Amino acid sequence: MDHNGNTELRENSFWRKYLFSADHKTIGKQYLWLGLIMALVGGILAYFMRKQLAWPESETLTPNVYNAFVTMHGTIMVFFVAMPILLGCFGNFLIPLMIGADDMAFPRLNMLSFWTFFVGTLLLILSFFVPGGAAAAGWTGYAPLSAKPIYTGVNWGLNLWILSLALEFASVLMGGVNFMTTAITMRAEGMSWFRLPLMVWMQLSAAIIFMLSVGPTIAAAVLLLLDRLVGTGFFVPAQGGDPLLWQHLFWFFGHPEVYVVLLPGFGVLLEILPAGSRKPIFGYRIIIYSTLVAGVLSFIVWAHHMFVSGMNPNLSMPFSITTILISVPFAIVIFAMIATMWRGSIRLTTAMSFAIGTLMTFLMGGVTGIFNGSAAVDIFIHDTYFVVAHFHYTLFPATFFAAFAGIYFWFPKMFGRMLNETWGKVHFWLTFVGFNLVFLPMFRLGMAGHMRRLADPTQYNFLSTESIKSTQIFITWAAIGLLIGQAPFIVNFLRSIVAGEVAEENPWQANTLEWSTASPPPHGNFEVRPIVHHDPYNYSSPDADSDWLPQDQSLEEITT
Amino acid sequence: MVMYSPEISRSDPVDKATLATLIFLGTEIMFFAGLISSFLILRAGTPNWPPPGQPRYPILITGFNTLFLLVSGATMFRAVKAAQGHRRKRWLLATFGFGTLFLGIQGVEWVKLVEYGMTFTSSIYGGLFYTLIGCHALHLVIALVILIFVIFRSGFGTKTHPLLSLCSLYWYFVVGIWPLLYTLVYLL
Numbered sequence: 144m145d146h147n148g149n150t151e152l153r154e155n156s157f158w159r160k161y162l163f164s165a166d167h168k169t170i171g172k173q174y175l176w177l178g179l180i181m182a183l184v185g186g187i188l189a190y191f192m193r194k195q196l197a198w199p200e201s202e203t204l205t206p207n208v209y210n211a212f213v214t215m216h217g218t219i220m221v222f223f224v225a226m227p228i229l230l231g232c233f234g235n236f237l238i239p240l241m242i243g244a245d246d247m248a249f250p251r252l253n254m255l256s257f258w259t260f261f262v263g264t265l266l267l268i269l270s271f272f273v274p275g276g277a278a279a280a281g282w283t284g285y286a287p288l289s290a291k292p293i294y295t296g297v298n299w300g301l302n303l304w305i306l307s308l309a310l311e312f313a314s315v316l317m318g319g320v321n322f323m324t325t326a327i328t329m330r331a332e333g334m335s336w337f338r339l340p341l342m343v344w345m346q347l348s349a350a351i352i353f354m355l356s357v358g359p360t361i362a363a364a365v366l367l368l369l370d371r372l373v374g375t376g377f378f379v380p381a382q383g384g385d386p387l388l389w390q391h392l393f394w395f396f397g398h399p400e401v402y403v404v405l406l407p408g409f410g411v412l413l414e415i416l417p418a419g420s421r422k423p424i425f426g427y428r429i430i431i432y433s434t435l436v437a438g439v440l441s442f443i444v445w446a447h448h449m450f451v452s453g454m455n456p457n458l459s460m461p462f463s464i465t466t467i468l469i470s471v472p473f474a475i476v477i478f479a480m481i482a483t484m485w486r487g488s489i490r491l492t493t494a495m496s497f498a499i500g501t502l503m504t505f506l507m508g509g510v511t512g513i514f515n516g517s518a519a520v521d522i523f524i525h526d527t528y529f530v531v532a533h534f535h536y537t538l539f540p541a542t543f544f545a546a547f548a549g550i551y552f553w554f555p556k557m558f559g560r561m562l563n564e565t566w567g568k569v570h571f572w573l574t575f576v577g578f579n580l581v582f583l584p585m586f587r588l589g590m591a592g593h594m595r596r597l598a599d600p601t602q603y604n605f606l607s608t609e610s611i612k613s614t615q616i617f618i619t620w621a622a623i624g625l626l627i628g629q630a631p632f633i634v635n636f637l638r639s640i641v642a643g644e645v646a647e648e649n650p651w652q653a654n655t656l657e658w659s660t661a662s663p664p665p666h667g668n669f670e671v672r673p674i675v676h677h678d679p680y681n682y683s684s685p686d687a688d689s690d691w692l693p694q695d696q697s698l699e700e701i702t703t
Numbered sequence: 704m705v706m707y708s709p710e711i712s713r714s715d716p717v718d719k720a721t722l723a724t725l726i727f728l729g730t731e732i733m734f735f736a737g738l739i740s741s742f743l744i745l746r747a748g749t750p751n752w753p754p755p756g757q758p759r760y761p762i763l764i765t766g767f768n769t770l771f772l773l774v775s776g777a778t779m780f781r782a783v784k785a786a787q788g789h790r791r792k793r794w795l796l797a798t799f800g801f802g803t804l805f806l807g808i809q810g811v812e813w814v815k816l817v818e819y820g821m822t823f824t825s826s827i828y829g830g831l832f833y834t835l836i837g838c839h840a841l842h843l844v845i846a847l848v849i850l851i852f853v854i855f856r857s858g859f860g861t862k863t864h865p866l867l868s869l870c871s872l873y874w875y876f877v878v879g880i881w882p883l884l885y886t887l888v889y890l891l
């Protein structure tokens with residue numbers, strides 16, 4: 144081949160390989176980068192809010208900007224960090240590998256999905272810089288606050304907010320169609336439904352829940368956009384509209400959305416815990432059934448966000464009951480995870496530490512959720528920092544602890560190199576301790592009556608006491624520590640991509656199919672299409688020579 | 704050269720594209736469910752329906768129009784089932800004709816309603832009508848565009864086209880959701 148043709152070839156493959164790639168592994172990594180960068184943006188917003196709250200006299204943020212930061216922090220962390228990392232990255236990267244397929248069912252649709260997401264992200268960032276600033280109606284976009292520009296003084300910021308979420312939903316929709324079609328039609332020979340790794344089950348459940356719940360919210364977004372742009376009054380009482388309608392439509396999606404994020408996080412844990420405990424998963428099928436039950440229940444709990452909204456109080460009781468009911472299947476899954484570790488020979492890797500950290504913190508989130516779920520208690524703590532603490536104890540474990548666990552675990556497969564374990568442990572302890580120091584005191588603030596979304600709490604006498612003030616300052620220092628605690632990770636991550644120890648095929652001695660191919664896997668994933676002989680959690684099997692038994696290795700192969 | 708084949712030639716138990724379309728339509732159904740519930744909730748909260756000074760929704764003519772749309776569903780079904788090319792061509796063109804007819808009559812009705820003083824912003828009553836019926840019309844327009852694409856790409860239906868079965872699924876959805884909308888929005 145002549146010289147010219149050769150360079151052209153290389154250029155071509157650079158664009159195709161790293162940027163406009165249809166390979167699910169590259170797309171997964173692109174989502175990871177996007178999510179991590181947005182996490183930094185979300186974290187910086189949180190820093191400014193904390194600075195304002197600890198030292199209101201510094202006037203770090205005006206109330207308007209504070210509202211915008213609260214809104215964008217929530218939007219970014221839920222939709223542009225949790226979604227791209229937990230679904231975009233882990234879903235795209237792992238589903239085809241774990242089921243033994245060469246790619247997604249629709250690779251080009253997958254690429255389109257990422258770039259749609261990317262444009263949505265750009266629009267969201269752009270909204271900071273339009274006149275009037277970014278959306279300031281809360282991440283829940285409550286109407287009528289969001290329905291007319293005069294209420295928040297934000298015009299194009301909120302329109303862009305709706306638009307960027309619309310693009311993100313379109314992207315996840317394409318992704319969800321892809322996830323489901325892939326998992327249903329492209330499983331390797333022998334990969335029956337009950338031999339699927341639980342990660343795939345969780346991704347699938349998340350996709351189904353998302354697809355079934357997002358429709359009404361898209362309808363609500365259409366109505367909201369018409370209110371803002373055309374002048375209809377669907378959510379404006381003065382025009383005969385109903386602001387509560389927005390809350391119903393939003394939370395019909397909003398609550399299931401929490402599980403869309405949480406389930407892939409559970410999926411990460413359900414892969415790491417057996418491999419890190421060298422034991423089969425406890426109650427494989429029970430975990431699947433519980434997840435499905437929780438998925439169904441998640442559609443009939445939404446009004447627990449609305450106990451004090453002015454909706455018919457007769458609805459409170461049934462929604463309290465379903466909400467408390469939904470903790471049962473989740474408790475089963477958590478117990479199954481703990482039972483998986485019970486008497487295992489635990490290998491306390493960084494991934495395993497983060498997995499256990501997820502369990503411990505999420506447990507706090509789950510238990511405090513019962514307080515919010517029962518209407519009688521919720522009326523007292525609603526819209527206070529108790530709620531802020533509660534949902535950070537559920538979403539932070541999923542979005543960060545579980546995501547970090549997954550990154551430390553699958554980094555070798557993604558980049559072909561290992562992350563440094565020592566710095567990983569440092570990162571874990573800084574994150575774990577930092578997180579608890581930030582959010583544990585918030586329960587107390589909430590019980591003391593500290594409302595959410597308050598730019599200057601010292602306007603209230605009861606929030607100006609020395610004890611409250613010192614707690615605020617303590618939380619802010621802890622938050623700064625938590626943010627700085629991410630530095631070891633950033634350095635470790637960037638350094639290991641180029642200079643980490645080269646990873647072998649199966650560094651954690653795990654069973655699922657992604658560990659039976661090279662690190663990183665070649666284009667097409669497997670040299671020979673794998674045939675599946677076992678369930679994915681065959682650890683410490685007395686029949687095998689080693690304490691693990693890869694899914695694609697038949698026992699005869701080993702014994703002969 | 705980097706090669707990737709989007710549709711891998713493996714025999715699958717379920718046709719991937721069909722499955723994906725069905726999953727997508729599930730989301731579409733939930734979208735319309737959201738719109739319809741919004742309609743019912745807002746309607747229940749409005750004391751006078753229709754509000755004073757606003758025209759009634761055109762029940763009768765839309766009822767006839769509904770028949771045209773249903774017929775287009777039937778002709779689409781015949782087109783998919785047609786064994787010979789020239790028959791398929793006839794049924795596809797009939798589908799296109801009835802679909803366009805439905806849309807045209809809807810358009811004429813809209814013009815009349817606007818003349819009677821019912822606009823997007825005249826009342827919740829008007830806004831909901833245009834939003835719900837407009838969303839359906841938009842879906843029909845998209846379905847028509849796909850249909851035109853299929854017709855032109857298949858030599859006016861004389862050859863088979865892989866998109867035809869997907870197009871028909873989408874068409875059935877647009878036709879199937881209409882009687883529900885008609886009943887809840889116009890008749891109820």
Ligand SMILES: [Cu+2]
Pocket residue numbers: 397398444445447448
């Ligand atoms: Cu909820």
